[in-house]
Amino acid sequence: MRKTFSLFVLIICLSLSLFACSPTNIDVVYPDTIKNVIVVIGDGMGFNHIANAKTYFDDSVFAFDDYFTCPVTTHSLNSKVTDSAAAASALATGNKVYNRNISKFNGTNLKNLMEIAIENNKKTGIITSDNLYGATPACYSSHANHRNDRDDIISGQANSKIDVLIGAMDSEDTYAKYQTQFEVYNYKYVTSEEELLNTPSNQKIIANLNGLRSPYNASITGQGAFNNIVQYILNYLDNENGFCLMIENAYIDKCSHSNDLYGALCEVKLLSDIVNTILNFCSNRNDTALIVTADHETGGLRYTSDKNKINNSLYAKSGHTGANVPLYLKGCSVSGYKKTIDNTDIFKICETLITKA
Template identity: 35%
Template sequence: MKKILAIILVVVLLISLSACGEKNGWTDDGKINLTESSVLEIINGEFKTPKNIIFIIGDGMGVNDIETTEIYSEEKFPFGLVINQIKNQGLSTTASADSKITDSAASATALSTGVKTNNGFIGKDPQGNDLKTMAELARECGKKVGIITNEDINGATPSGFTVHSDSRDNRKEIINKFINFKPDVLMGVDYNSVFVALNDEERQMFENDYVVAKKFEDFETAAATDPEAQKPFIGFIEKYSSVASYNLAQSAKFAFDRLKNDNGFFVMIESAGTDKFGHNKDMNGKIASVVTLDRTVAAALLFMKENPDTLLVVTSDHETGGVRKPTGNEKYLSDLFTTGSHTATKVKVFAVGKGSEYFNGETVDNTDIAKFLIDAIKGN
């Protein structure tokens, strides 16, 4: 009788395990389940010469945003933020060519090309000459290209990694250049804003040449129409919000799987909320955005566990809000803001993968981060 009961128990256990199962750290409902030791195991693993480059940018994410999130967010992993477990950490300066305080256009251009430019410029030097963007370089090196943001596709950060324009405000010109560049995976928010920016001919090309998924729930069905991933994929995801989300992490996972190929890929992923909520002096929004970014970093690490020929760099383009160091006894979190603008404060750099000790304990310039990644993309 005992034996039969034991068998029944084992069977029930097996069924329940497979019902709410888990694959490579991802739960069936699209969340990530990690322990501190599993994170450290990935971070301290053996890495190979990188074929895949993952660059994650927290727009406007300052050092103290991360600290405040570590203290005040209950939504982080049980052991804290994943990025704080990364051993190779340093700082970066962010000034643009014409200002101590950069905007996202000049900093995206610097992080993408290794050349400082004026605020407002997209993929161009201060004289207005085109610079080779990281997306262009990666394609030239035979890699697939992914550009992902939880803001508008033609926002300053994704634009500076992909195209060229005299001004970040040339939104229509930029979206046209994006559509023509055809990143292998392109994700952002708001299908209609892209669609209305195109003329009839461009719309025709867009609908013929791209696999289009108007929302995240449609990604798998849309991708199934092009199982060999021959066509560029454009998908629309959830906008950053004051509630921490797994959507950016899930979108990133989808992108890694679609971009994976023998020559490798380059993907830039922007978590945009830390900037927008900084301008609004909304600390809870900032915290949610740091958690959203952190889950995306976790998704990248889970990919690296299976693909050790991958390099991950996480940084910010600048600080927004002049956030003070939290004490843990804040009466109002909004009191942590000293401004509603960008500041010249140094930001963090985190790196995992071969060669990433370059950043450990160092202060580099944002152009140095670009040069490091450009070398990695070129295979130097």
């Protein structure tokens, strides 16, 4: 009896998560002027990562503070604590899936935001400090049963029609093995920031860079200066019909897994710089919406307002938690009481912005 009931509940949940398109928990006003949608994801960035970064850097505010909208729930279909794959699938497709699924559920590809943007004649791009096959960029650019199905993920990216894909090289230089496959789909394959910045905007690019540098943390080295690249890509993508861009800083999560608080806070500060670059791009225009959020919290980080108490013991664990994460929203206003929303609602906001334009 109990088993039948559980099965019944599971079927109801699946139907709701896969087919329902209920309105979001908040009232978003979508201006007609928006044609560009930029999603910035701080992997593992909880409320206290941001608050402690302000304590550490003596910054009373980060530029994106003005746009705080509401907290966001992050659970996956099978766990209160999500992994980056299920969380990014929710953000990229609006569907709850099992941990480790990459915008795919029970063998069915779930249409992602970039595919919707391409259908709407927008230019598209992904920039990540992770490897491009990492769960977050993979969910926005491909489909796979499991986050470890690299061949499926990378082949899907080569065939994705996304204009620009930028990520960090791994130690095996996995993407080098796929260079020809990308070239078949007219991608220029580049491995340095210089080559990237000299590529004209009518040329599709895959950039497999030896890391994206952080100005605050000397231990994170690489060929590409993250913020320079964001600046270049904003202009590269800018066009009459608009664009959709996803930017991920993966190192807030990576540093938090090893309870390296200094590293994590440096990466929050870098994320804030990237947001500043985007806000400058938006400064004299009203056609760009910006969404800043996280896929989940990592480390169960505690808050301190005392700079002297910033140390690794503020972490409660080394894994992800089920804590809510913040949503910052610029370019569309939210009226009424700002309730907690779900990460699938962020997809609905992005989808509406893209399809309305």
